[in-house]
Amino acid sequence: MTSARLDPVVEFQSVSKSFDGKRAVDDVSFSIQPGEFFSLLGPSGCGKTTTLRLLAGFEPADPGTGEIRINGRRVNEERPWERGVGMVFQNYALFPHLSVERNVAFGLEQRRVPRAEIPDRVHRALDLVRLDPREFGRRAPSQLSGGQRQRVALARALVLEPRLLLLDEPLGALDLKLRKEMQLELKSLNRALGITFVYVTHDQEEALTMSDRIAVMDRGRIAQLGTPADVYENPRTAFVASFIGESNFFSGRSEALGDRRWRITSAHGVFEVVAEPGVRVAAGAEVGIAVRPEWMDVYPLDQTPPEENAVPGTVQEIIYLGETLHVLVALDAGGTAKVAVRNEGQLIKPIPWTRGARAAVAWLPEDCQVLEPSE
Amino acid sequence: MSLFLHAPLVTLIVFSFNDSRFSASWTGFTLEWYRRMLERNDILEGLGRSLLVGAIATVVATTFGTLLALALARHRFRGRRVVESLLYLPLVTPEIIIGISLLSLFVFLGVPLGLGTITVAHVAFCVAFVTVVVGARLRGMGRQLEEAAMMLGADEWAAFWKVTVPQLMPGIVSGALLAFTLSFDDYVITSFVSGSGSSTLPLVVYGMVRRSIEPSINAISTVIVVATSGLLLLADRAGRSAGLRS
Amino acid sequence: MNLRRRILRWFGRHPGATGYALLSPAIGWLVLFFLVPILVMLAYSAMRRGTYGGVEPTLTFEHYRRFFDPLYLAVLQRTLVWSAVTTVVCLLIGYPVAFVIARATRWRPLLLFLVVLPFWTSFLVRMFAMIFLLRDTGFINGVLLRLGLIDEPLTLLYTRGAVLLGLVYGFLPLMILPIYASLEKLDDSLLEAAEVLGARPVARFARVIWPLSLPGVVAGSLLVFIPALGSFVTSDLLGGAKQVMIGNLIQNQFTVSRNWPFGSAAAFVVMAIVLVAVLLYLRRRDARELLGCSARWLAGSSSSRPWCPCSSTRRW
Numbered sequence: 001m002t003s004a005r006l007d008p009v010v011e012f013q014s015v016s017k018s019f020d021g022k023r024a025v026d027d028v029s030f031s032i033q034p035g036e037f038f039s040l041l042g043p044s045g046c047g048k049t050t051t052l053r054l055l056a057g058f059e060p061a062d063p064g065t066g067e068i069r070i071n072g073r074r075v076n077e078e079r080p081w082e083r084g085v086g087m088v089f090q091n092y093a094l095f096p097h098l099s100v101e102r103n104v105a106f107g108l109e110q111r112r113v114p115r116a117e118i119p120d121r122v123h124r125a126l127d128l129v130r131l132d133p134r135e136f137g138r139r140a141p142s143q144l145s146g147g148q149r150q151r152v153a154l155a156r157a158l159v160l161e162p163r164l165l166l167l168d169e170p171l172g173a174l175d176l177k178l179r180k181e182m183q184l185e186l187k188s189l190n191r192a193l194g195i196t197f198v199y200v201t202h203d204q205e206e207a208l209t210m211s212d213r214i215a216v217m218d219r220g221r222i223a224q225l226g227t228p229a230d231v232y233e234n235p236r237t238a239f240v241a242s243f244i245g246e247s248n249f250f251s252g253r254s255e256a257l258g259d260r261r262w263r264i265t266s267a268h269g270v271f272e273v274v275a276e277p278g279v280r281v282a283a284g285a286e287v288g289i290a291v292r293p294e295w296m297d298v299y300p301l302d303q304t305p306p307e308e309n310a311v312p313g314t315v316q317e318i319i320y321l322g323e324t325l326h327v328l329v330a331l332d333a334g335g336t337a338k339v340a341v342r343n344e345g346q347l348i349k350p351i352p353w354t355r356g357a358r359a360a361v362a363w364l365p366e367d368c369q370v371l372e373p374s375e
Numbered sequence: 376m377s378l379f380l381h382a383p384l385v386t387l388i389v390f391s392f393n394d395s396r397f398s399a400s401w402t403g404f405t406l407e408w409y410r411r412m413l414e415r416n417d418i419l420e421g422l423g424r425s426l427l428v429g430a431i432a433t434v435v436a437t438t439f440g441t442l443l444a445l446a447l448a449r450h451r452f453r454g455r456r457v458v459e460s461l462l463y464l465p466l467v468t469p470e471i472i473i474g475i476s477l478l479s480l481f482v483f484l485g486v487p488l489g490l491g492t493i494t495v496a497h498v499a500f501c502v503a504f505v506t507v508v509v510g511a512r513l514r515g516m517g518r519q520l521e522e523a524a525m526m527l528g529a530d531e532w533a534a535f536w537k538v539t540v541p542q543l544m545p546g547i548v549s550g551a552l553l554a555f556t557l558s559f560d561d562y563v564i565t566s567f568v569s570g571s572g573s574s575t576l577p578l579v580v581y582g583m584v585r586r587s588i589e590p591s592i593n594a595i596s597t598v599i600v601v602a603t604s605g606l607l608l609l610a611d612r613a614g615r616s617a618g619l620r621s
Numbered sequence: 622m623n624l625r626r627r628i629l630r631w632f633g634r635h636p637g638a639t640g641y642a643l644l645s646p647a648i649g650w651l652v653l654f655f656l657v658p659i660l661v662m663l664a665y666s667a668m669r670r671g672t673y674g675g676v677e678p679t680l681t682f683e684h685y686r687r688f689f690d691p692l693y694l695a696v697l698q699r700t701l702v703w704s705a706v707t708t709v710v711c712l713l714i715g716y717p718v719a720f721v722i723a724r725a726t727r728w729r730p731l732l733l734f735l736v737v738l739p740f741w742t743s744f745l746v747r748m749f750a751m752i753f754l755l756r757d758t759g760f761i762n763g764v765l766l767r768l769g770l771i772d773e774p775l776t777l778l779y780t781r782g783a784v785l786l787g788l789v790y791g792f793l794p795l796m797i798l799p800i801y802a803s804l805e806k807l808d809d810s811l812l813e814a815a816e817v818l819g820a821r822p823v824a825r826f827a828r829v830i831w832p833l834s835l836p837g838v839v840a841g842s843l844l845v846f847i848p849a850l851g852s853f854v855t856s857d858l859l860g861g862a863k864q865v866m867i868g869n870l871i872q873n874q875f876t877v878s879r880n881w882p883f884g885s886a887a888a889f890v891v892m893a894i895v896l897v898a899v900l901l902y903l904r905r906r907d908a909r910e911l912l913g914c915s916a917r918w919l920a921g922s923s924s925s926r927p928w929c930p931c932s933s934t935r936r937w
Contacts, residue, residue: 469847
């Protein structure tokens, strides 16, 4: 992550966008540093694509709301072709009536780059995305595989050497293996070229893998903005905790113990938890906490370590996943907890659980997240 | 089925080469009726007028119809329902009503009837068909390609000519062919808005069919059938090769 | 260049204006040369007849009163009955044909081409083909005479049957295409599902195929009924002077009789019937889509392409 205070490439200052009176993007602010790989992550309809389209210039922001700046320049009034931004579309959007070469050359021709320079730059762009210009240059887009089309779309955007590249779920149509491959390639292009990437995706794993920072969006607002470790390990709201990875949720009345430590009295028992710095908890209020399955453990009822929070229940299901085992425990006070246990070899060192056994799920006070109430 | 739809036309074509004036029996092969057809000035002049009117009406109707289809597919505006209704009405109004109402208008305004009024009328009933055909093609397209062009530095004008039009071409060609055929074939509306000395080919043929029955009508009909089939095959070929590329 | 940029910027800020700019030529044309003429015709129908054709600007309803004379009502009634019969016959012939084409795989493009071809062939030529077959010295009589089945020519032309035959022959493709368009969308797995659920062929047709093809049937019926209602070429050429339809009546008022107001009044009655039919039809939006779809098929698509526009739920 770029921590030096450079001038941001992109700035959103309380920008809103409504369709038919409904706010698709609601008072969103963020800024993106040069060279950053910045992801907009969220479920469909959360406003991430609209945010990207606001940046591209396809949708005008609601008049009188905020300001969008690119390279320090206010662009609210600029049309898409005036913004000098590159973009890769969801379904590639290659021009079917033009060959691969002509697709890549399109932007150069449009910018009136001298004719003589064009073939060379097209070749370099295709080389950059590892497509052989001699083999693929003359082909029609319909004669390419999905992965190859993706590369052409990328070359077409990169050939113009933009400082900012927008990517709208560019890998959505590829199969899993190709996706993983392209993820690494995109990341290395981002590093090698120093171009700022703004990446829209609904795939949390993809966002965690590639991004320097992630803006998790929910109902038109940014629910949380931070590094992948921030949003995964310190989810601020129940939405973020459940959308990125999995979580077990508990809630109860809070009681301050000082030094960010709180006592939570819930239906499942009394827990002690540690809140992250900056998380505001009101004493006496109903507070939610989230616990990741891999931060929990399962113990026989009488063997829970005294320093851990423990909730009693009955083992309901054991799911064998290879690397890990998921143990589902039906809690006595209702609901189910999921615990991820490392598989240390079921043939040589089987876990001591069977379906129907009594057990407790337990976690350390610092291994859970105190959530802010979602609006 | 084919017996019903095609046999009459096939019989018609076969007997255009029949030696006998009377159609009942086959007496031998001849090209006499085609020769006579080519000798008749009214037919050739009618053909010339039909081609001229058809060409102008096609260009105007295709241009206007395509623009209207673009407006309906791509833009939000008030009064959309009114526009759509106005578009659909000509499609479902009997031709005779379009014909007499235009005649009433032209006479009311004191416009002399002739090729001009015929062309104006043809554009009016062709526009809706073009819009429907081009609109169908547009709906399958989406806006993404134009947006991609804009991100590559093309303004809306450039994106329209470099991306939208090539993509839309099969639809435009289909629409134009439909417009031309409708115009070229039209008898009903033309019969009301044509003046003396402006008879198009269908008017000439109608007169011949009503007055006398001679095999040169078979000959003209054969030419028309063959020309239409050729045009249809051509349109299909064009559509298909464009379809392959997209 | 700078001007172009400024114009584009202006349109960028006023997205609605672009729409109006694009639609105004076509809509302007339709208003001037379709809507206004209809209004002029309406005005004519309520005016007194002029001495030498034309009209006098005096308000009167005499033409409408005159139209309700039994003589003219009989013509209207005959026209309605014939149009209805034509529609039903076209449906009875056209539905199985459309079904066969929609179910065909390899031959579908060819079959579709064969159905589209007659539609594209001039209506006049097709009517002439009918005359050529039916007249006294025509092909059918000739063959029958030669075979010795009859001694003198049968009177086939200038009969009611000839007009009906001509109408059906002329408008049949307009029935087949929309039905085909609706049946083409029919997913095989729906029929398989029905079969698995215990539906025999008759039930599969009645409970799955027919309801799903209904929009096509409605669109096709309207596409046949309306032009049949206003037709005069068929009855003129195949029916002679005896088999008069309302279209002949109107045409006659505008040509021979030169009673334009009366012709306009008759035309307006026809227009009113059409509007009622269309309004009933517009309540079925899916049927309305098929109108667009069939127009596309008519426009020279003989191959089955995967992107039939009907699949979209948007109207335009």
